[in-house]
Amino acid sequence: MSDAAIRIRNVNKRFGATHAVRDLDLEVPPGSLCGFLGPNGAGKSTTIRMIMSIIYPDSGAIEVLGGSALASKDRIGYLPEERGLYRKMRVGEFLEYIARLKGAGRRGEGRTIQQWLESVELPEVARKRCQELSKGMQQKIQFLAAIIHEPDLLILDEPFSGLDPVNAELINRLIGELRRAGKTIILSTHVLHQAEQICDRIFLINHGVKLLDASLAEIRRAFDPRTIVAEPTNGTLQVEGIDGVVNVRPIGHDGAVEIMIEEGADPHPIMQTVLGRQPMRRIELRRPTLEDVFVQLVMEDEGAAAAAKAREELGHV
Amino acid sequence: MSKVLAVAWREFKATALTRAFIIAAFVVPVLAIGMGVLGPALFSEKPAPLSGTLVVIDPVGAVAEAAKTQFESDAPPPAPEASDPTNAGVEPPLPGPGEPPPVGDVRIGIRHITEPADDAALDALKDRVREGALVAVAQVTLAEEAPSETEPADAAPPADVGTFTVRLYLPADMNFKHTLMLEERLDAALSAAHLRRAGLDVQWVRELDRRGEVQTISLGEEAGEDVPSSKLTTVLKLMVPMAFMLLLWISTFVSANYLLTSTIEEKSNKVVEVLLSAVSPMQLMTGKIVGQALVGSVLLIMYAGLAATILAAVAVAGGIIGPVKLLLLGLYFVMAYFMIAAIMAGIGSAVNEMREAQSLLGPAMMVLMIPLFLWLPISDSPNGALATITGFIPPLTPFVMILRVNGSEPVAAWQVIATLVIGYAAAVAMIWMAAKIFRVGVLMYGKPPTPIELIRWIRYS
Numbered sequence: 001m002s003d004a005a006i007r008i009r010n011v012n013k014r015f016g017a018t019h020a021v022r023d024l025d026l027e028v029p030p031g032s033l034c035g036f037l038g039p040n041g042a043g044k045s046t047t048i049r050m051i052m053s054i055i056y057p058d059s060g061a062i063e064v065l066g067g068s069a070l071a072s073k074d075r076i077g078y079l080p081e082e083r084g085l086y087r088k089m090r091v092g093e094f095l096e097y098i099a100r101l102k103g104a105g106r107r108g109e110g111r112t113i114q115q116w117l118e119s120v121e122l123p124e125v126a127r128k129r130c131q132e133l134s135k136g137m138q139q140k141i142q143f144l145a146a147i148i149h150e151p152d153l154l155i156l157d158e159p160f161s162g163l164d165p166v167n168a169e170l171i172n173r174l175i176g177e178l179r180r181a182g183k184t185i186i187l188s189t190h191v192l193h194q195a196e197q198i199c200d201r202i203f204l205i206n207h208g209v210k211l212l213d214a215s216l217a218e219i220r221r222a223f224d225p226r227t228i229v230a231e232p233t234n235g236t237l238q239v240e241g242i243d244g245v246v247n248v249r250p251i252g253h254d255g256a257v258e259i260m261i262e263e264g265a266d267p268h269p270i271m272q273t274v275l276g277r278q279p280m281r282r283i284e285l286r287r288p289t290l291e292d293v294f295v296q297l298v299m300e301d302e303g304a305a306a307a308a309k310a311r312e313e314l315g316h317v
Numbered sequence: 318m319s320k321v322l323a324v325a326w327r328e329f330k331a332t333a334l335t336r337a338f339i340i341a342a343f344v345v346p347v348l349a350i351g352m353g354v355l356g357p358a359l360f361s362e363k364p365a366p367l368s369g370t371l372v373v374i375d376p377v378g379a380v381a382e383a384a385k386t387q388f389e390s391d392a393p394p395p396a397p398e399a400s401d402p403t404n405a406g407v408e409p410p411l412p413g414p415g416e417p418p419p420v421g422d423v424r425i426g427i428r429h430i431t432e433p434a435d436d437a438a439l440d441a442l443k444d445r446v447r448e449g450a451l452v453a454v455a456q457v458t459l460a461e462e463a464p465s466e467t468e469p470a471d472a473a474p475p476a477d478v479g480t481f482t483v484r485l486y487l488p489a490d491m492n493f494k495h496t497l498m499l500e501e502r503l504d505a506a507l508s509a510a511h512l513r514r515a516g517l518d519v520q521w522v523r524e525l526d527r528r529g530e531v532q533t534i535s536l537g538e539e540a541g542e543d544v545p546s547s548k549l550t551t552v553l554k555l556m557v558p559m560a561f562m563l564l565l566w567i568s569t570f571v572s573a574n575y576l577l578t579s580t581i582e583e584k585s586n587k588v589v590e591v592l593l594s595a596v597s598p599m600q601l602m603t604g605k606i607v608g609q610a611l612v613g614s615v616l617l618i619m620y621a622g623l624a625a626t627i628l629a630a631v632a633v634a635g636g637i638i639g640p641v642k643l644l645l646l647g648l649y650f651v652m653a654y655f656m657i658a659a660i661m662a663g664i665g666s667a668v669n670e671m672r673e674a675q676s677l678l679g680p681a682m683m684v685l686m687i688p689l690f691l692w693l694p695i696s697d698s699p700n701g702a703l704a705t706i707t708g709f710i711p712p713l714t715p716f717v718m719i720l721r722v723n724g725s726e727p728v729a730a731w732q733v734i735a736t737l738v739i740g741y742a743a744a745v746a747m748i749w750m751a752a753k754i755f756r757v758g759v760l761m762y763g764k765p766p767t768p769i770e771l772i773r774w775i776r777y778s
């Protein structure tokens with residue numbers, strides 16, 4: 001029995017010559033909302049499909065909700081990236097069918113189909129055929145299909161794709177409600193700023209290898225850009241003679257600049273000195289964005305991968 | 318298990334409870350039965366009544382006399398026109414004897430013209446046929462023949478018989494049944510005229526030609542089980558194996574084809590991954606196969622069941638098919654369905670659209686068409702090398718064995734048992750392989766795989 005919602009140990013998966021997932025170790029704390037990030041083809045969907053026991057790993061072990069992935073299937077909600085509906089089926093019938101497949105009837109789940117539809121502001125669509133719904137409406141029905149059996153673990157693969165800002169906010173609110181209800185949620189998305197806003201923890205993989213597994217606070221500490229952003233109200237920024245400043249480079253056309261500071265230097269006295277020399281429209285210590293971290297790690301990994309490939313090719317010559 | 322049943326029920330509902338299916342499954346058989354009932358009545362519908370005068374130009378008179386006999390039961394035609402110049406030498410038509418006409422509402426009277434008609438007179442008569450004043454004109458000629466020197470004298474016909482020829486002039490729009498009737502009666506009249514000229518009594522010759530028939534009795538395995546055989550049962554013995562094989566072939570292929578299209582639809586709708594989050598690929602595939610088996614059963618009941626019941630009833634009555642053979646039919650049907658369903662599920666999961674499925678279906682169909690081409694040699698010689706060997710090769714087994722067990726010779730029991738064992742083992746293996754392909758295939762998009770890639774998929778999963 002494990003205290004983690006998901007525990008992945010040394011998992012490998014190959015498709016012919018492609019090593020899709022390589023020696024992956026991952027642990028998802030219960031009740032957390034984890035962002036599962038990576039560029040296209042990184043191995044995210046393969047990992048998620050293994051968690052869902054849709055496909056099986058070649059080696060390694062996956063434990064979900066304290067048991068095997070297959071045994072826990074009814075306790076997992078899944079919104080796949082490649083999602084769809086039966087076009088000619090009525091919305092109510094579709095949701096009933098999915099709920100039945102997920103064993104919701106057996107567990108005597110509380111809400112009716114109509115109540116679920118009302119929760120996503122679609123009270124009138126139960127009798128409509130799925131093909132009659134707009135794309136946004138279909139997205140919400142698909143989201144309902146993932147949560148209708150009230151799972152303990154929810155895996156959402158690109159839940160915001162195709163949604164307008166209003167509906168995206170609605171889904172965001174529902175995710176928040178589920179999180180507050182103590183559900184464990186894994187969110188795979190390319191919308192990094194959204195992940196940054198709502199996730200507790202981030203996993204980043206590339207080429208099937210884990211590059212990052214940390215909380216957001218740990219990531220911010222580890223990837224501190226050591227940069228001060230300053231925008232003088234007039235004139236050019238004067239930083240000559242200030243200890244700890246490495247260089248200054250302009251950003252944009254409004255006179256704003258980035259002040260790069262030395263490793264180990266305290267940014268606060270530097271900021272006070274700059275502010276004392278001339279009036280400022282703004283001055284702030286820059287926080288690392290998830291996008292910065294993502295790009296940095298993936299680019300480094302791509303370089304490392306290219307180098308490894310080159311070494312491998314040279315070795316064969 | 319409940320998940321498999323849920324998938325099966327949805328599959329059945331989505332396929333069988335649709336307007337198109339209901340029309341195909343219920344309305345078409347009703348129409349077929351309706352045609353079966355109404356068809357004979359429609360085909361036996363009598364043509365419009367035919368009445369009038371048939372002019373027979375016969376200087377000899379033998380054919381005209383015989384024709385009168387042929388048509389004498391018909392009611393009298395309208396009275397001849399007195400002013401008609403072609404009425405010269407015409408005998409008045411015989412009044413009907415008062416009995417109902419034998420062929421439809423036909424009332425033909427014969428006018429016998431005893432003088433040879435020249436071209437002008439013949440043309441005048443033809444014009445009257447075109448106008449509708451006459452039913453037809455028959456011009457009789459007699460060609461005298463010398464007896465053949467090569468034939469023995471006792472085999473040759475009398476020298477003065479000659480050969481009658483009738484040229485029949487009809488209106489172009491005459492009903493074909495009327496045409497046939499006129500030709501038939503004049504042919505009979507020709508035959509009678511020939512016999513009379515040869516000095517033979519027509520009635521006597523007909524009596525002479527009357528004979529009994531060959532009666533065939535199929536001996537049962539025990540006394541008292543003998544069954545009279547007829548031409549019908551002989552034809553049935555030939556056709557029943559083919560009929561049952563077709564029954565098997567069509568019912569399995571129709572339902573398995575639904576499986577193919579529904580699998581492709583789920584894949585192209587991208588709904589399959591949602592389903593796989595709730596059920597395993599094996600559960601999904603099993604549910605779909607079971608659901609479509611139910612669809613196939615409905616079809617079988619509606620289409621094939623009707624035909625099979627009639628066929629089986631006739632065949633059992635004729636001693637052609639016993640209960641054991643019917644049981645074997647059921648066993649081979651289940652075997653065939655699971656084999657074909659496995660092929661369709663595997664292919665359906667591997668492709669993105671129906672068009673792509675055709676290229677993979679082609680080779681499979683070529684193999685499965687073999688029994689259709691070989692039905693005659695297999696059912697004629699069910700213990701021959703061809704039948705025996707192909708009966709042991711899945712997926713041909715159920716189709717070939719249906720032909721064999723209903724063929725002209727009994728098949729050894731050990732072969733039947735062995736093919737059942739091999740066939741069901743092969744069906745299980747095919748389902749297993751299809752599940753492997755299904756697991757990989759349903760989540761694969763893009764270029765459809767080659768058969769070699771399909772084999773690789775089986776190894777992946």
